[in-house]
Amino acid sequence: MNAAPDIRVVHAACPHDCPDTCAMRVTVENGRAVRVQGDPEHPTTNGALCTKVSRYPERTYHPERVLTPLKRVGPKGRGEFVPVSWDEALDTIAARLKAIAARDPEAILPYSYAGTMGLVQGESMAARFFHQLGASRLDRTICASAGSEALLATYGIKAGMHVEHFTESRLILIWGSNSITSNLHFWTIAQAAKRQGAKLVCIDPRRTETAEKCHEHLALRPGSDGALALALMHELIAHDWLDHDYLERYVDGWPALRERALQWPAERAAAVCGLTVEQIRGLARDYGTTKPAAIRLNYGMQRVHGGGSAVRLIALLPCLTGAWRHRAGGLLLSASGWFAGRRDDAWLQRPDLLAGRQPRTINMSTIGGDLLREASPAFGPRIEAVVVYNSNPVAVAPESRKVVAGFAREDLFTVVLEHFLTDTADHADFVLPATTQLEHWDAHTAYGHTYALLNKPAIEPVGQARSNAAIFRALAERMGFDDPCFADDDETLARRAFLADRVDLDSLERRGWARLDVAEAPFANGFPTPSGKAIVDVPGLGVPDHVPNYECAETTPELAARFPLAMISPPARHFLNSTFVNVKSLRAVEGEPLLEIHPDDAAARGIADGAEVRVFNERGEYRCAAAVSTRARPGVVVGLGVWWRKLGRDGTNVNELTHQRLTDIGRAPSFYDCLVEVAVA
Ligand code: SF4
Numbered sequence: 001m002n003a004a005p006d007i008r009v010v011h012a013a014c015p016h017d018c019p020d021t022c023a024m025r026v027t028v029e030n031g032r033a034v035r036v037q038g039d040p041e042h043p044t045t046n047g048a049l050c051t052k053v054s055r056y057p058e059r060t061y062h063p064e065r066v067l068t069p070l071k072r073v074g075p076k077g078r079g080e081f082v083p084v085s086w087d088e089a090l091d092t093i094a095a096r097l098k099a100i101a102a103r104d105p106e107a108i109l110p111y112s113y114a115g116t117m118g119l120v121q122g123e124s125m126a127a128r129f130f131h132q133l134g135a136s137r138l139d140r141t142i143c144a145s146a147g148s149e150a151l152l153a154t155y156g157i158k159a160g161m162h163v164e165h166f167t168e169s170r171l172i173l174i175w176g177s178n179s180i181t182s183n184l185h186f187w188t189i190a191q192a193a194k195r196q197g198a199k200l201v202c203i204d205p206r207r208t209e210t211a212e213k214c215h216e217h218l219a220l221r222p223g224s225d226g227a228l229a230l231a232l233m234h235e236l237i238a239h240d241w242l243d244h245d246y247l248e249r250y251v252d253g254w255p256a257l258r259e260r261a262l263q264w265p266a267e268r269a270a271a272v273c274g275l276t277v278e279q280i281r282g283l284a285r286d287y288g289t290t291k292p293a294a295i296r297l298n299y300g301m302q303r304v305h306g307g308g309s310a311v312r313l314i315a316l317l318p319c320l321t322g323a324w325r326h327r328a329g330g331l332l333l334s335a336s337g338w339f340a341g342r343r344d345d346a347w348l349q350r351p352d353l354l355a356g357r358q359p360r361t362i363n364m365s366t367i368g369g370d371l372l373r374e375a376s377p378a379f380g381p382r383i384e385a386v387v388v389y390n391s392n393p394v395a396v397a398p399e400s401r402k403v404v405a406g407f408a409r410e411d412l413f414t415v416v417l418e419h420f421l422t423d424t425a426d427h428a429d430f431v432l433p434a435t436t437q438l439e440h441w442d443a444h445t446a447y448g449h450t451y452a453l454l455n456k457p458a459i460e461p462v463g464q465a466r467s468n469a470a471i472f473r474a475l476a477e478r479m480g481f482d483d484p485c486f487a488d489d490d491e492t493l494a495r496r497a498f499l500a501d502r503v504d505l506d507s508l509e510r511r512g513w514a515r516l517d518v519a520e521a522p523f524a525n526g527f528p529t530p531s532g533k534a535i536v537d538v539p540g541l542g543v544p545d546h547v548p549n550y551e552c553a554e555t556t557p558e559l560a561a562r563f564p565l566a567m568i569s570p571p572a573r574h575f576l577n578s579t580f581v582n583v584k585s586l587r588a589v590e591g592e593p594l595l596e597i598h599p600d601d602a603a604a605r606g607i608a609d610g611a612e613v614r615v616f617n618e619r620g621e622y623r624c625a626a627a628v629s630t631r632a633r634p635g636v637v638v639g640l641g642v643w644w645r646k647l648g649r650d651g652t653n654v655n656e657l658t659h660q661r662l663t664d665i666g667r668a669p670s671f672y673d674c675l676v677e678v679a680v681a
Contacts, residue, residue, distance in 0.1 A: 005029050010458035011039070011512025014053050015121075015437040017114035017143065019163075019298075019335075019448020020185040022049055023513045026438055026458040033057045033438050033459050042513055044163060044449045050184045052574060052586060059583055060436045060462060065419055067463025070431040076408045079426035079646075086464065086474070089430050094478035096413050097133070100384045105134035106359050107384040111367065113142055115390030116468075118442030118455065119348060120493040121435075122390060125469035125476075125486070127349035132481050134354065136383070139363040142396065144447075145666035147302040147333055150311035153538045153665070156529035159337035161294060161330045162518065163449050167192045168328035171199050171290035173283075175314065176225065176301030178208040181573045183448060186296060199290070201283060203228070204300070205568055206596070206638050207631045218283065219633040222568050222672045223549035224273040225301045226310035229317060230546060231269030232284045233261035236320050241288025243322025250526045251319045253536025256543045264546070272546065272554075274633070288321060292329030299333075300570055304673040306547025308665025313544045319534050327521040332448075338518050339445035339452070342502040348493065350485055364391075365669040366660045368399045371406025385413040389434070389468050394423035396642050398658035398669045401620050404645075417468055420582055423645045433465040440467040441490040443497035450516045452498055454508045469493060541665065550661050551675040563617045563675035565601065565637045569654040570672075572640040581644045593624040593648050596638040597678060602628040605678060612649070612681040615639065617674070620656035623649045623681055637678060 007029050014022040023042035027035040036056040040047035069089035074080025100107050110130045116122055130137075139145075151158045166172060166189045179187040187210065194200055202211040203218045203225070211217040220228055236242055237258060247254045266280040273280070287293055295314065302311050315331055323329030346352070360380045362370050375382045386407075397403045407414065407427040416428040425431045439462060442455040461467075466474070469490050476486040498505065507514035526532040537543050553560040574586040581587060595615055597607060607613055609628040614621055615637070624639070632638050639654035658671050 006031070010456050011454065012437060012458060013442065013444040013453035013455040013512070014049070015116040015118055015442065015444070015455070016053065017117060019183050019446070020044065021117065021444055021446035021449065021451070021453060022053070022185070023451070023453055024049065024053075028458050031459060033060060039512065041511065042451065044185050044451070046185065046188065048185070048188070055583055055585060056436075056438065058585065059419070060438050062420070062583065064421070064582065065462065066421060066425070066431055066433045067465065068433060069464070072429050076410065076427045077404070079421050081431060089432060090474050090478055093415055093430055094475055097385060098479060100413070101133055104381045106136045107381040108133060108135040109362055109383050109386050110135060110138055111364060111386050111388045111391055111393060112138065113140055113364065113391040115392070116437065116442070118444055119343060119497045120442045120490055121440060121468040124348040124493050125472040125488070126389060128353060128485055129472040129476050129481070131350055131353035132476070132483065133479070134357050134359055136359050137361045139361050139667060141363055141365050141666060141668045144299050144334070144668070146307040146663035146668040147297070147299055147311040147666070149666040150302070150308040151315055151333055152337070153541060154312050154315045154534055155523065155527045156535070157337040157527070158334045159522065160332040160335065161522070162327070162520070163189060163332060163335070165328045165520070166190060166294050166296065167196070169193050169198055169292050169294040171201070171286055171293040173201050173203060173287070173293070173295045174210060174214060175203040175295055175297045177296060177298030178204065178206070178210045178300070178570060179296070180209045180213070182571060183296070183298060186448065190296070199286065201286065205633055205636050206570065207633070209573070218275055218279055220273040220275055222566050222636060223304035223306060223552065224546070226306055226313045226544070226546040227264065227269045227272040228275070228280065229310065229313035230261050230264035231266050231280050232287060232317060233257070233320060234264050235266060235281060235284030236288050237261060239288060242320055243325070246322035246325065247320065250523070250533050251316070251536065252529075252531050252533035253543065257316060257536045260543050260545060274635070287317070291323070292326035293318070293321065293323050294329055295331040297331055297333040300672070302663065303669065303671040305550045305661065305664060305670050307663045307668065307670065309544045309547045312538070316534060316536065324523040325521065330523060334447045335450055336445060336447040338450050338516050342452070342516065343443075343445065343498050344496060348497060353483065363662070363667055364393070365398060365662065365667070367393050367397050368402030368406050369660055371409065371412065372402060383412065385415070387415045388424055389417040392422045392424045394427060395644050395653060396655065398655055398671060399619055399660045400645070400652065400655040402660070403655070417471055426646070432471055433463060434471070435461045435465045435467045439465060441494040443494045450518050451513045452503045452508060452516065453513045454494060547664050549673040550659070550670060551673055556675075559675055563677045564635070565676050565678060566635060567615070567637050567639055567654070567657060567674045567676045568672040569639040569641045569658070571642065581642070581647060587647070593643045593653065594627045594640050595624050595678065596627045596629050596632040596640070598630060598632045598634045598636070599628050600634050601632075601637070602626060605680070607678065607680055614679050614681045615657060615676050617657050617676045619659060620652070622652050622654055622656045626678070637676065
């Protein structure tokens with residue numbers, strides 16, 4: 001008689017860089033994960049996961065997963081490796097790092113981002129390791145720092161509305177966000193609001209799946225969001241749709257902002273934004289007269305030169321109307337500030353291990369240029385070693401030619417902790433097999449809701465995979481680091497990540513998640529700044545204004561004459577940045593790398609739908625298929641990303657065209673501030 005299968009359900013958390021941070025339930029049958037589902041009890045997950053993560057078992061047991069340590073045997077970039085033992089890999093890596101550190105530990109650079117958002121497998125043991133080593137520090141700017149720092153400068157905290165309260169909003173501006181693709185659970189909430197009579201307006205250069213399901217879509221030019229916000233303020237002032245009492249009590253610098261906004265009549269903004277005066281006036285009327293009105297801002301719009309200023313301006317809009325008084329009014333860009341002070345960062349990351357040293361900081365967004373820099377008094381030592389975890393810079397960092405040339409340096413020692421042979425792993429000297437979320441402990445904050453989560457391992461590590469924390473623990477031992485913190489195991493790190501008096505640990509343990517205690521209408525009575533008011537005139541930044549793109553007809557007319565199309569490169573629906581590109585079933589849905597181009601722009605260039613095109617500028621060239629479609633507005637093309645270079649038509653992706661110039665605030669890349677020309681290949 002067959003034994004009954006051993007079936008367990010384990011509480012987990014989605015680790016990906018997505019505001020929804022879903023609570024998951026993993027069904028394990030005889031030690032194998034067979035199903036991953038959304039937790040029906042978690043208020044925002046509400047039982048559903050996106051298509052990408054419902055395929056998590058397919059990714060975990062993927063036949064191409066790296067299951068042993070690998071050592072390079074071919075030229076860099078070719079991905080030619082042989083399996084080696086953990087001892088050989090770790091001994092060799094430790095010996096190399098020791099030798100470099102003996103000369104100058106700042107020649108070693110950790111490179112990581114949000115491949116997992118977990119506090120344990122992100123920056124816990126890894127941070128301790130690099131702090132003890134005295135390695136260069138990494139400025140983690142590649143996605144959100146322009147908007148994050150802008151929000152912090154304005155509100156004193158990187159936080160906003162509870163996402164659940166959007167159900168009660170009467171008007172929702174979905175600004176710079178394709179929610180259906182990258183914030184699915186917010187979209188469910190917006191649908192509920194719509195059913196109760198709310199109006200949804202999408203503000204996005206692309207006619208996304210989200211835009212076409214909203215009541216209205218304003219397809220503004222990339223980089224013009226600040227001008228639109230100023231014109232909305234102008235209209236609010238002109239019609240006196242202002243909450244004077246709120247402005248008086250809770251806004252520091254209103255007269256200066258008023259003066260700035262009065263310089264931006266709708267006619268001026270319409271010319272900058274590529275919208276009609278009527279569209280701007282109509283939006284202002286809706287926003288000024290509908291209560292409660294809420295803005296779901298997302299990070300797409302801040303990936304331009306003036307991204308930080310634009311976020312400051314948009315963040316001030318609900319201060320003019322007093323929308324913050326109601327729990328369903330205000331704005332949500334990030335909720336991550338609510339977690340500050342509730343997790344034990346000092347214990348997790350141990351910055352005290354630096355022992356007074358102040359290593360230099362390298363900006364992850366300029367990694368291409370920095371890998372090619374020689375030693376100098378200003379820069380410090382040449383980068384001799386890079387340890388990459390939770391990131392795929394060869395595919396995702398801007399200006400690929402430099403990034404690829406940097407990682408191809410024969411004298412660079414590169415270690416990559418990965419699940420798969422990504423474009424970056426192909427350049428490694430050693431690839432170390434990392435566990436997936438189903439195989440390790442972790443603890444999670446979120447940036448789109450206010451629930452802490454605990455992730456318990458559902459299955460044993462696949463093959464010889466080890467968690468990131470375990471890998472850095474083993475390296476620390478070989479480096480001779482003897483602080484007792486290097487002995488903390490993953491479960492201890494996960495269970496102690498949150499402060500017991502600030503997060504309900506009992507709920508975390510029982511349900512896998514715990515709601516933070518955050519006020520219902522958090523800024524109804526002011527902001528957590530020293531004055532208690534939102535700040536207009538930020539020291540060092542001044543009063544915000546529209547900042548034009550680095551590359552546009554206004555600032556670089558000669559360049560715009562040669563490369564007249566503005567390119568944005570948002571994620572394709574079934575990929576999450578560069579994650580999931582190698583999952584065949586998802587790649588099959590996406591088909592191949594596409595460039596959306598408006599029919600008028602396509603006709604002017606003789607481009608037919610489906611034709612192979614060259615997309616080019618002074619930095620490089622990228623080949624893909626044209627999708628002639630009104631999803632792209634005239635003058636703007638959309639290169640859906642982020643494809644792995646080696647899965648593209650000619651071994652490149654859109655970042656062949658992007659540049660390394662940084663945003664006005666937050667030192668972030670301006671991916672969507674990029675002029676190109678397109679021609680039939
Ligand atoms: S990627 Fe986002 S929507 Fe998908 S499961 Fe993860 S958190 Fe949820």
